[in-house]
Amino acid sequence: MNFGWKELLTLGGYLNWAGQVSVVLALTLFKPKQPKTTISSATLQSISPAINIQVNVTLDIKIQVENRNRASFKHEDGTSLLMYEGVEVGDTDIFPGLIPARSSTILPCRLVLQADKLASNVTGFIKDLMGGQLSLQTVTRIPGKVTFLGFIKKHIVAVSNCQFVFGVPDMEIKSQICKNKAKL
Structure with missing residues (x-):
């Protein structure tokens, strides 16, 4: 022809x-666009400072992850670290899941403050508690992948660094600043 x-x-x-x-x-x-992560709520589950300087603090944190891609974000096991004045004082696992395209989901986490890691600055921590405001930081890492058209796959690691001030008497977040980045 x-x-x-x-x-x-x-x-x-x-x-x-x-x-x-x-x-x-x-x-x-x-x-691929980076997922946006914020802390939607934090609840102080329990506080029990005792005379022998033993502190038990449990935070229920809800992390909101917004998928801004036009494809779903299937994430694997992730981690969230709780920091107080630059020292890791707690951590939790984030379970795998699926976030639909252009939507957001809430990932609940329970962070238990580890008193032994607070030992270097327990007096400052108790002073902040009694002052009514606790300044904390979370570092969250969520690996996963975005699939376009069923065959184009991009691996993404969403990393979020949130600093927030938690009001102790009213048990709510007073302010927060989150910085998000994604490793493609």
């Missing part, structure tokens, strides 16, 4: 157009 130069030019034009559309889609619509 012989093709004339007009047919070849037309075919070349169509292939060129399809290539340009593919590049534009790959750079805009199918580009």
Whole structure:
């Protein structure tokens, strides 16, 4: 079958157009975006300072993860660390799950403050508790992947660093600043 130069030019034009559309889609619509993570609520479950300087604090934290991609984000086991004045004082696991495209979900976590890790600054911690405001930091790491069109897969590790001030008498978050980044 012989093709004339007009047919070849037309075919070349169509292939060129399809290539340009593919590049534009790959750079805009199918580009993975980092998930946005915030702490939606924190509840102080229990506090029991005793005379012998033993402190027991349990925080129920709800981490909201917003998937801004046009594809679902299937995440694996993640971790969330609780920090007080730069020292890790608690941690929790985040269980695997699926966050639908362009939506958000709440991941509940229970963080138990480990008193032995607070030993270096327990007086400052008790002073902050009695002052009514506790300044804490969470570092959350959630690995997973985004799948576009069923076959384009991109691995993403969402990392969030949230600093928040927790009001002790009213048991609510007074302020928070979260910085999110994704490793593609």
